[in-house]
Amino acid sequence: MALISGIDTVYYRVCNMNAAIAFYEGVLGLTLKNRAGNDWAEFTIGNSELALEGELATRPHQGGATVVFHTEDIDALDATLVANNALKRDVEDLEHSKLLEFYDPDGNRLIAMQASA
Numbered sequence: 569m570a571l572i573s574g575i576d577t578v579y580y581r582v583c584n585m586n587a588a589i590a591f592y593e594g595v596l597g598l599t600l601k602n603r604a605g606n607d608w609a610e611f612t613i614g615n616s617e618l619a620l621e622g623e624l625a626t627r628p629h630q631g632g633a634t635v636v637f638h639t640e641d642i643d644a645l646d647a648t649l650v651a652n653n654a655l656k657r658d659v660e661d662l663e664h665s666k667l668l669e670f671y672d673p674d675g676n677r678l679i680a681m682q683a684s685a
Contacts, residue, residue: 577610578633579619580676585609587673588620595652596637596645613637634677642666642682 582588585606592598598611598618606622618635639645642659649656649670656670668680 577617577619578635579621580632580635580672580674581621581623582672582674582676583623584673585620585622591652591654591672592618592620595648595654632676634679637678637680639668639680639682642668642680645680 580588585603589600589603589609592611593600598613600609601612601617602608602610608622609620611618646656646659646668649668654670654672655675656668660667660669662684664684666682666684670678670680672678
């Protein structure tokens with residue numbers, strides 16, 4: 569029997585909860601499930617959760633987890649990130665998928681992948 573059976577929550581520490589929620593909800597279109605002031609926020613993504621932990625930091629706390637999102641339309645996501653002035657890299661065309669690396673307002677790295685047709 570495996571000791572680990574799945575992922576419960578992935579979370580990032582952020583120093584500006586309002587800006588972070590605006591990005592994840594407003595730019596990426598995720599649904600905010602729960603918010604506890606500037607201390608904690610949770611988004612539901614399919615059967616998983618992404619959470620944000622508020623921090624008293626005066627600058628972004630980079631590093632930690634990397635979330636890989638599944639997307640059906642990586643080009644639309646890329647255009648949305650451009651329209652919202654999000655920091656991102658170019659879409660990479662891999663052998664069996666397309667990959668897009670981008671960053672939230674605190675500099676946390678995010679990846680979106682689309683399976684090739």
